[in-house]
Amino acid sequence: MTSANDQHLVETKINSTQVYAGNFLKVLKDTVRLPNGNVATREYVVHPGAVVVIAMLDDGRIVLERQHRYPVNMVMIEFPAGKLEAGENPQFCGQRELLEETGYSASFWAYAGSMHLCIAYSTEIIHIFFAKGLKQGTRQLDDGESLDVFTMSPDELLTCCGNGMVTDAKTLTCVLWLQNVLSNKWQLEWLAATEQDFL
Numbered sequence: 758m759t760s761a762n763d764q765h766l767v768e769t770k771i772n773s774t775q776v777y778a779g780n781f782l783k784v785l786k787d788t789v790r791l792p793n794g795n796v797a798t799r800e801y802v803v804h805p806g807a808v809v810v811i812a813m814l815d816d817g818r819i820v821l822e823r824q825h826r827y828p829v830n831m832v833m834i835e836f837p838a839g840k841l842e843a844g845e846n847p848q849f850c851g852q853r854e855l856l857e858e859t860g861y862s863a864s865f866w867a868y869a870g871s872m873h874l875c876i877a878y879s880t881e882i883i884h885i886f887f888a889k890g891l892k893q894g895t896r897q898l899d900d901g902e903s904l905d906v907f908t909m910s911p912d913e914l915l916t917c918c919g920n921g922m923v924t925d926a927k928t929l930t931c932v933l934w935l936q937n938v939l940s941n942k943w944q945l946e947w948l949a950a951t952e953q954d955f956l
Contacts, residue, residue: 767792768791768799769789769790770788774786781805781840784801784802784803785801785803786799801878801880802878803879804840804880804882805843806840807839807850807884808841808850808851809851809886809928809931810838810851810855810886810888811836811869811885811886812836812837812855812859812888812891813887813888814908817910817911818909818910819908819911820891820908821835821837821906822835822836822837822859822907823835823907824905834922834928835925836928836931837855837858837859838927839857847868847884848866848868848886852866857896857898857899858898858902858904859896859906860893860894860895860896860897861888861894862950863889863892864890864891864892865888865947865948865950866886866949867946869887869938870884872885874926883927887934887938887947911935915936
């Protein structure tokens with residue numbers, strides 16, 4: 758959202774061309790008018806949005822995943838996450854992804870906020886949820902999906918962030934949230950999983 762005080766910073770779209778349309782992502786090339794009146798181009802990826810879940814066990818440990826990410830050719834430590842289906846409520850996406858990827862369901866959920874991962878070249882927005890009151894079930898991985906589920910204490914996770922073992926941007930951001938929630942600096946509103954007014 759851009760306020761009236763920020764209008765002197767805004768770039769205005771003149772026209773837009775779709776360069777690529779895949780099953781998951783689209784690439785656009787727009788011509789824009791800059792605040793100084795000049796014209797420039799902006800190339801960016803249109804992303805459907807996603808959800809990430811900070812799932813906390815009763816003993817305080819955090820549910821994490823290890824998954825190979827092809828574009829960077831690395832096995833990454835991450836919080837459970839997944840993309841939104843068309844028109845899907847982020848709360849339901851978080852519940853679905855947590856169950857599918859880890860086998861856990863949660864009795865209580867809290868919406869923490871959202872983050873933009875790649876603001877210079879992508880529309881991607883990720884909604885951050887906390888989950889507690891976990892119950893272990895059976896994973897329901899998508900066909901061809903391979904990942905390991907494991908747990909860490911918050912301190913162990915923080916150490917992995919500090920020593921470079923965790924480099925995933927959404928996970929690093931979520932660790933900031935986790936630290937502040939655990940220290941009671943940032944407050945959450947917890948709702949039962951059946952309630953539908955997170956967003």
